[in-house]
Amino acid sequence: xxxxxxxxxxxxxxxxxxxxxxxxxxxxxxxxxxxxxxxxxxxxxxxxxxxxxxxxxxxxxxxxxxxxxxxxxxxxxxxxxxxxxxxxxxxxxxxxxxxxxxxxxxxxxxxxxxxxxxxxxxxxxxxxxxxxxxxxxxxxxxxxxxxxxxxxxxxxxxxxxxxxxxxxxxxxxxxxxxxxxxxxxxxxxxxxxxxxxxxxxxxxxxxxxxxxxxxxxxxxxxxxxxxxxxxxxxxxxxxxxxxxxxxxxxxxxxxxxxxxxxxxx
Amino acid sequence: xxxxxxxxxxxxxxxxxxxxxxxxxxxxxxxxxxxxxxxxxxxxxxxxxxxxxxxxxxxxxxxxxxxxxxxxxxxxxxxxxxxxxxxxxxxxxxxxxxxxxxxxxxxxxxxxxxxxxxxxxxxxxxxxxxxxxxxxxxxxxxxxxxxxxxxxxxxxxxxxxxxxxxxxxxxxxxxxxxxxxxxxxxxxxxxxxxxxxxxxxxxxxxxxxxxxxxxxxxxxxxxxxxxxxxxxxxxxxxxxxxxxxxxxxxxxxxxxxxxxxxxxxxxxxxxxxxxxxxxxxxxxxxxxxxxxxxxxxxxxxxxxxxxxxxxxxxxxxxxxxxxxxx
Numbered sequence: 109x110x111x112x113x114x115x116x117x118x119x120x121x122x123x124x125x126x127x128x129x130x131x132x133x134x135x136x137x138x139x140x141x142x143x144x145x146x147x148x149x150x151x152x153x154x155x156x157x158x159x160x161x162x163x164x165x166x167x168x169x170x171x172x173x174x175x176x177x178x179x180x181x182x183x184x185x186x187x188x189x190x191x192x193x194x195x196x197x198x199x200x201x202x203x204x205x206x207x208x209x210x211x212x213x214x215x216x217x218x219x220x221x222x223x224x225x226x227x228x229x230x231x232x233x234x235x236x237x238x239x240x241x242x243x244x245x246x247x248x249x250x251x252x253x254x255x256x257x258x259x260x261x262x263x264x265x266x267x268x269x270x271x272x273x274x275x276x277x278x279x280x281x282x283x284x285x286x287x288x289x290x291x292x293x294x295x296x297x298x299x300x301x302x303x304x305x306x307x308x309x310x311x312x313x314x315x316x317x318x319x320x321x322x323x324x325x326x327x328x329x330x331x332x333x334x335x336x337x338x339x340x341x342x343x344x345x346x347x348x349x350x351x352x353x354x355x356x357x358x359x360x361x362x363x364x365x366x367x368x369x370x371x372x373x
Numbered sequence: 374x375x376x377x378x379x380x381x382x383x384x385x386x387x388x389x390x391x392x393x394x395x396x397x398x399x400x401x402x403x404x405x406x407x408x409x410x411x412x413x414x415x416x417x418x419x420x421x422x423x424x425x426x427x428x429x430x431x432x433x434x435x436x437x438x439x440x441x442x443x444x445x446x447x448x449x450x451x452x453x454x455x456x457x458x459x460x461x462x463x464x465x466x467x468x469x470x471x472x473x474x475x476x477x478x479x480x481x482x483x484x485x486x487x488x489x490x491x492x493x494x495x496x497x498x499x500x501x502x503x504x505x506x507x508x509x510x511x512x513x514x515x516x517x518x519x520x521x522x523x524x525x526x527x528x529x530x531x532x533x534x535x536x537x538x539x540x541x542x543x544x545x546x547x548x549x550x551x552x553x554x555x556x557x558x559x560x561x562x563x564x565x566x567x568x569x570x571x572x573x574x575x576x577x578x579x580x581x582x583x584x585x586x587x588x589x590x591x592x593x594x595x596x597x598x599x600x601x602x603x604x605x606x607x608x609x610x611x612x613x614x615x616x617x618x619x620x621x622x623x624x625x626x627x628x629x630x631x632x633x634x635x636x637x638x639x640x641x642x643x644x645x646x647x648x649x650x651x652x653x654x655x656x657x658x659x660x661x662x663x664x665x666x667x668x669x670x671x672x673x674x675x676x677x678x679x680x681x682x683x684x685x686x687x688x689x690x691x692x693x694x695x696x697x698x699x
Contacts, residue, residue, distance in 0.1 A: 173588060175584065175587070175588070178583075178584070178587060180490075203590050203591075203592060204590070206587065206588055206589065206590040207589075207590035210588060210589060210590075211588040213581060213584065213585060213588075215581060217579075217581040217582055217584070217585040218585075219582060219585065219586070219599075219600050219603075219604070220582075220600075220603050220604045220606075221603065229586070229589055229591075229599070230589035230590065230591075233586075233589055233590055233591040233592075233595055233599075234589075234590055279585070282585075282589065283588075283589075286589070286590070
């Protein structure tokens with residue numbers, strides 16, 4: 109009975125799917141970090157990945173923008189379908205994938221450049237050179253990241269002059285400036301204080317109007333507050349995937365139940 | 374009396390080692406102090422000798438002549454004591470060396486830090502650093518017997534034409550001793566130092582900056598040049614400044630290959646003498662103590678120290694300024 113309910117595919121009505129993970133295995137060298145993961149990423153929703161440390165949630169997240177390609181010895185097996193294309197295919201250019209799927213990291217990582225140049229970085233890298241167009245996109249991204257009013261008079265200052273929370277919002281502005289299809293968040297508030305965390309969470313809530321969001325979080329409260337869908341991962345497997353309120357209130361799996369009720373983790 | 378508490382047993386376990394331990398600490402502190410202080414003392418001793426001998430020198434030769442005259446010939450009659458030819462020689466060879474070493478060193482550093490695999494880096498870096506262990510006298514003969522003949526051969530194709538158009542700048546044939554050859558080899562000598570220190574600085578850039586760049590869709594080259602390089606710029610400045618100091622102070626290569634002729638010229642095709650080359654040339658002869666020629670060594674040495682001091686101070690402020698920005 110329980111096993112039947114925990115089918116990893118979506119078993120609820122949804123408007124629109126952005127991406128779909130199909131039979132995904134992932135290997136760091138010879139050690140298998142993801143085992144037969146299947147899940148859907150609904151469009152313009154927040155999907156959270158939760159689970160105890162080492163369960164593979166960050167590994168799964170980093171498959172979406174092919175970050176694993178940066179280090180030798182990693183291997184994907186299976187598909188992540190985006191717009192009908194398997195982005196894990198060897199023929200697919202990981203740089204093109206990263207232009208469509210951007211990422212916000214665990215700790216704020218602004219570049220040693222001005223505030224303006226940080227946001228413009230992705231645009232320029234992707235070939236946008238017209239001054240006016242870059243100006244517009246930078247302003248728009250900073251507004252979406254709720255940072256514009258704080259920095260509009262000091263765009264040429266170093267990004268390192270900003271506080272930790274502001275730096276993380278700057279990184280979000282950098283990630284959304286290029287109008288990506290999906291934004292990946294890897295525990296974006298784990299290095300921030302509670303007030304900065306709240307402002308980032310508000311921001312994620314705002315952003316889902318425009319963009320599909322996939323977020324890894326250690327905090328179950330954060331997953332419950334923020335996400336529309338939640339995937340629970342355990343030892344490299346995706347044990348359960350459902351609407352967040354269902355997964356938290358009526359988990360199908362004993363382990364999910366134990367984790368979301370704080371019995372282990 | 375009946376309710377008095379029993380006396381604690383007397384023990385010296387907390388006191389008996391105190392004296393010996395404190396004495397030991399004091400001895401160690403003194404030894405460490407001596408080691409540090411001897412360096413400072415040496416520096417002051419050198420400065421003292423330089424200043425005192427130079428002061429004797431400037432009793433005879435006016436400072437104005439020293440810094441403005443373009444004739445340096447202390448060993449001839451009539452003697453000339455203008456240091457400008459030696460400065461021009463030093464600056465020209467240094468400039469040639471840097472124009473070789475900065476591009477080559479930085480390109481090598483970017484490659485080793487950002488592109489080469491770990492295995493390749495571990496193999497190449499020690500070999501590159503081995504170049505710094507070759508005695509400079511070997512470099513000198515390398516310049517004289519290999520690099521300059523090659524340069525002469527290359528020059529023979531363009532020399533005659535160029536000397537027709539700009540006879541003041543280009544000789545018909547390249548001299549067998551010139552600052553270009555000496556400078557190029559000096560650049561080769563400095564390259565590993567600049568690349569090694571710059572590479573360390575770039576490797577120290579946290580990986581999360583690289584990942585942040587890749588995550589926007591940047592290529593390896595864009596990441597290396599636009600994120601890693603500027604993040605490491607203060608270490609790279611330090612490498613370049615060290616390279617300059619090394620080039621300004623380099624002696625054997627220029628003494629062997631640049632010609633030992635004090636000419637006031639900034640043309641690298643000419644032969645010339647640098648400050649260091651003059652010092653080594655004169656101190657090889659049997660100069661009696663206290664003569665003006667003997668003292669001229671110290672005046673030149675003092676000038677050399679002042680010039681490297683200026684570069685070091687400049688480098689200190691440059692790297693500090695850029696560290697504040699980034």
